[in-house]
Amino acid sequence: MATTRAPAVLVEGLHKRYGDKRAVDGLDLRVEHGEIVAVLGPNGAGKTTTVETLEGFRRADSGHVRVLGEDPARAGRAWRSRLGVVLQDNHDLAEVTVGEVVRHVAGFYPAPRDPDQVIDAVGLREKVSTRTRALSGGQRRRLDVALGVVGDPELLFLDEPTTGFDPQARHDFWDLVESVRAQGTTILLTTHYLEEAERLADRVVVVAHGHVVAEGAPADLGGRGARRARVRWTVDGVRHEEATDTPTALVARLAAQVGRPDGEVPGLQVLRPTLEDVYLGLIGGTGTDAHEEAAR
């Protein structure tokens, strides 16, 4: 892809180990400006380690990392002022009100957004004078996003932002993320919810065992083979199954060949693999042996 700007995030061959455990093991990642990219993977896949390396909290053992053109391990205040970070599990900020903390944090940035507009945007207008101690889990996460975007970042990191949400809160939160992206903010999201990646991301990067096992638009994930329809039918009590790219044609053929007089094919099922099936295939199919081979 030809771009005039360097990508917002560029990671090549990232490695990080904790003791004997390879948390990140040869991970590559590229996020263009204006994109929403979801890093999807099970717990322990290395998502948070990767994101926290990009945020400058951790140092890579090896690999090339550039975020907004700089090395996070060395970048300074000016670089941080162009980032928004929503961390995974904070339970700080007890005694200050929503309005106070958003205004306070806005003051750290050279060209912040209007704190009141940000509070409106995250839907916390009614809670502006409430101490953060009294917010619900979903409201706290909205406040975290408000604090992440109040500096008007070019790039926003969201690390597992909806873990523990009820379905309604999750949908409301997704609307919020889409409104942030509508303002042109590049977003790198980690999640272990497939639905979340599918709903929000332009591109999904599936991570397992510390490296990327697949990437692409949510609809294309896993390639065509992974998305082939499966057609099942029964002849004389024996089940048959066939994977095909042209299920309609196959069903028409079956109707002609094995259909009953009324044209029905006994036991006919046409199964489209869901994204979840594809995803489970991807993260389950990466044997430890295979990835250790690749690491050598």
Added chain:
Amino acid sequence: MTTTTGTTDPRTAPGARPTAPALPGLARLAWSRTTYEVVGFFRERDAVVFVFAYPILMLAIFAAAFGSDSEVLPGSGVYFPQYFLPGMVATGVMLSSFQNLAISIAAERDDGTLKRLRSTPLPPTAYFLGKTGQVLLTAGVQTALLLVVAAVVFDVPLPTDAGRWWTFAWVFALGTAAGAVCGVAYSSVPRSGRSASPVVIPVVLVLQFVSGVFFRFDELPTWMQQLASVFPLKWVAQGMRSVFLPDEARALEPAGTWQHGATAAVLAAWFVAALVVGVRTFRWRRRDDG
């Protein structure tokens, strides 16, 4: 803001905004942090009451126990409330600097406050200046309250000459500064926010006992006096005795003098040593966070 003129090739400055606005200045950020910290401190009502009332309560208890109208030495004109006042001032300084910071920073490390701040462009210096501002303000208010109660309720005579208030000012400032940086350094010792109080408070209590806050320092065993001399609290208490007790009370000091030079030297040494250790060991994240 992100528009570029035709002559500018974006590739020469990848990702850079053409006109980067200046980052906010340190003084403004330090002031902003100070007000934020002070507001947060005063909203923890239970802690506020404890921090402010503790030295006053202790003064009241010891005055009652030893008798407000009995002299420390017969004929000296120094009654027990006056004798204990300097120790309570020193205790207050240690509570609002060392204990306050050691516990609050450990808690802020545990609950993610520090990590959140680290992800913003706030310079670490502004964070520490904010803590310093909060400590100075709370220590100042606490000491003022204590002095007023001592003067009004216990009839303790307060010094009237500028020289003694100057001594008060530098002992207070140096003691608070040393206590604060020791608190920052010690905040890395507790393994979690919840273990902070049990790990910090015994240190404070033991220091209070061996440093002569609750007893006449000269009546403590010599080994205990020597042990206390290693730590800052003894010197803050002794410096405060030189402010609030008449000069004749020097006779009650083991050294026979107020040792202002040694006081300044020990407190400054603690300040520098704790600063070096604190800067080298400070962590923005929990221990279990990689």
